[in-house]
Amino acid sequence: MRKIRLVLVGAAVLGALLVAGCDDGDAGTDTAAGTTAATPQATGTDAGTGLPADAKRACTKLDATVKTTQQEAATAARVGGDAAVGGKYLVGSARVYEYVGTSSDALNEAAKQLGNAMSELAQAYTANDGQKPNTANLDAAVAKVQAVCAAG
Numbered sequence: 284m285r286k287i288r289l290v291l292v293g294a295a296v297l298g299a300l301l302v303a304g305c306d307d308g309d310a311g312t313d314t315a316a317g318t319t320a321a322t323p324q325a326t327g328t329d330a331g332t333g334l335p336a337d338a339k340r341a342c343t344k345l346d347a348t349v350k351t352t353q354q355e356a357a358t359a360a361r362v363g364g365d366a367a368v369g370g371k372y373l374v375g376s377a378r379v380y381e382y383v384g385t386s387s388d389a390l391n392e393a394a395k396q397l398g399n400a401m402s403e404l405a406q407a408y409t410a411n412d413g414q415k416p417n418t419a420n421l422d423a424a425v426a427k428v429q430a431v432c433a434a435g
Contacts, residue, residue: 334434
């Protein structure tokens with residue numbers, strides 16, 4: 284019963300976070316001042332790098348999100364078991380999806396892959412009680428995000 288409740292609550296939290304992030308596309312525009320002033324900030328690149336400024340910020344936040352999720356999952360494994368670990372990865376995937384939508388297509392694709400890998404791992408933890416799921420997809424997704432961020 285606890286596992287079902289955790290999955291339902293986790294799905295509700297994921298949905299709420301995804302809906303809350305839907306209106307971020309207009310955050311950099313000011314209709315009174317026009318969009319030309321906000322456009323260079325959103326799509327411009329820092330000197331000497333290939334990633335736009337918004338993508339660089341997303342890289343920093345994605346790195347922190349991955350570290351936080353892994354720490355929380357490790358704590359949940361010691362305290363609450365597999366269902367709790369699955370819940371932490373589900374929340375982590377919702378956090379990752381907040382950063383999809385930068386002006387870098389490569390980073391957006393890598394972040395989507397990371398979010399999907401965390402979501403799949405969450406499902407695996409809640410479905411395979413007692414067996415540790417394979418983390419190869421998550422490891423590959425983290426490496427892809429790090430490679431995109433390092434290349435920029």
